[in-house]
Amino acid sequence: MKNFILMTQLMTRIPIPITIDIKNEELGKGNIYFPLIGGLIGLFLAAIYKIFFHLYGDGYLLSVLVVAAYLWISGGLHMDGLSDTFDGLWSNRSREKILEIMRDSRVGVYGVLILILTISILIGGIQKLHGQWQWLILIPMVARYGCVVGNAISEYARPEGMGKYFVKDCGLKELLVASLYTWPLAFWLRGIQGIMVVIFVLAFTYLFTHWVQAKIGGITGDVIGAVIELNQLLVLLLAVLFINLNLEGF
Secondary structure, three states: OHHHHHHHHHHOOOOOOOOOOOOHHHHHHHHHHHHHHHHHHHHHHHHHHHHHHHHHOOOHHHHHHHHHHHHHHHOOHHHHHHHHHHHHHOOOOOHHHHHHHHHOOOOOHHHHHHHHHHHHHHHHHHOOOOOOOHHHHHHHHHHHHHHHHHHHHOOEOOOOOOHHHHHHOOOHHHHHHHHHHHHHHHHHHHOHHHHHHHHHHHHHHHHHHHHHHHHHOOEOHHHHHHHHHHHHHHHHHHHHHHHHOOOOOO
């Protein structure tokens, strides 16, 4: 329970006025709660969506409000990781220089571009959900499950850093526990479509983390954030595809 509270405090703005004292070596166990925390974020977004859907209908305004709600509840934490990651990876520098760029708190051109693209796709995609609010629970949940997958199969790129413990101490046990509830919940929310998006997330996470590790010898805390945000885009794009293909019931 301590780890769940701490992970919720770290990954969201949900107000929990409790001070948690935990050893760094225990942080990796927090991976088992990542999809659950994603589900909590999703419940908040789905509630915002349903409330404003009845007030304003489906469209651009509703979509912007949902994205704003997501940025608020997540604190923009993973967006920051996404921008830092692509500032480094798209620089085409050496491993050491990429890691240095990723550590720099300043946002570069590539970071700004990936943020613009990401927010644009989120706004455009949510407009196409046409009232299917279940996707807004599934998207952040499965994306954070992908984060557990990435942590479990990767090495940490730096000798030290807070992200080290989430990666180093995440293994098969943490991945199995997260899987035991993520897969059934995905099926409950969207049936076979839910299972399909989990499979796509597994494949994408493997390919992306493999590419990153080939460039910098591992992943970092920023890459963990990038995995979450990119997987959210992937699941949203798949959701819109299923809706456009009218695969209801599949």
